C-alpha cells in the first residue's frame with residue numbers, strides 16, 4: 001500500500017495525543033495522504049458551572065488550530081481570566097480550576113449546541129468548521145462517561161480534582177468510568193477503524209486517556225477485527241513517563257512503568273489484545289525481545305516529541321511499521 005493512499009485512524013487523548021496528532025498530520029501531508037480520523041477520549045469530560053468541558057477534545061482541537069497554550073499544556077494561548085475571577089467571587093466553579101475567557105467561549109458555544117439537541121459528534125464537527133484542522137475529530141462516544149479515582153483511604157474523587165488539585169499525589173487504588181457500560185462508539189468510529197489501513201495508538205496516558213476509549217463496548221472489538229495494522233507508540237521513554245502522572249495511574253492498575261509492560265497491558269492482537277506493533281524509544285531498545293515475546297512486533301525509534309518535525313518522524317516510523 002503506497003503511503004499516499006494510507007487511511008489512518010489515531011486513538012488519542014490529552015497533551016501526548018495533541019503532539020502526536022500534529023505529527024501525524026504533518027507526516028500525512030508530506031506524502032499527500034488523506035486526513036487522519038482521530039478518535040478522542042471523552043472520559044474526563046465534565047459539567048462545571050453549567051458548561052460542558054471536554055479537556056482532551058479541546059487540547060487536540062486547539063493544538064491542530066495552532067491556538068493552544070504550549071507552556072501550560074492546556075487551554076488557549078494568551079488567555080485571560082476575568083470571567084473566572086468573577087465566577088470564583090460568586091463561589092462558582094472550583095477554586096483550583098481555571099476557566100480562561102477564550103476557553104469559556106468554547107464551552108459556552110458547545111453547551112448551547114448540546115442544549116439545542118446536537119450530539120457531541122455534531123458539536124465537534126461544527127467546531128472543526130472554524131479552523132482548518134487537517135484531521136477529522138470524533139469523540140469516542142456521544143454519551144457521558146466520567147472518570148472517578150478510588151483512593152487507598154477509601155475516598156472517591158472526580159478525576160479532575162485528583163489530577164489538577166492534588167496533582168495525583170493521593171494514592172489511587174483504582175479508576176472507574178461511570179457511564180462506560182452503557183456507552184456505544186460515536187457514529188463513524190467503528191467504520192473508521194474497519195476501513196483504516198493503519199490504526200495508531202498515541203503515546204497518551206494508557207489508563208485515563210486510551211483506557212476509556214478501549215472501554216467503550218465495540219471499539220476494542222473493532223480493533224481486533226480490522227484489517228488495519230495497529231501500531232502503538234510508547235508513552236514511556238527510558239523507563240519513565242514523558243509527561244503527566246501516568247506512572248501513578250499505571251501503578252494503581254498493577255502495570256509497571258516500562259515500555260514493555262505497557263505493550264503487554266495493551267496486548268498482542270494475536271492474543272486477544274489490540275497491538276500488532278509497538279514503537280519503543282531508543283532508550284528502551286533492551287525491552288524489544290520482551291515485546292516480541294508477547295507477540296508484538298517491536299520497532300525502535302527516537303520518541304521525544306520535541307517539535308512537530310520530531311513528532312512527524314515518529315508518526316512516519318509508526319506508519320512504516
Ligand code: FO1
Pocket residue numbers: 013014015044053054055056058074075096097098099100103160163164
Ligand atoms: N489543568 C490544570 O492543571 N489546571 C487547570 O486549572 C486546568 C483547567 C482546565 C480547564 C479546561 C480544560 O479543558 C482543561 C483544563 N486543565 C487544567 C487541563 C486538564 O485538567 C488536564 O490536564 C486533562 O484533563 C488531563 O488530560
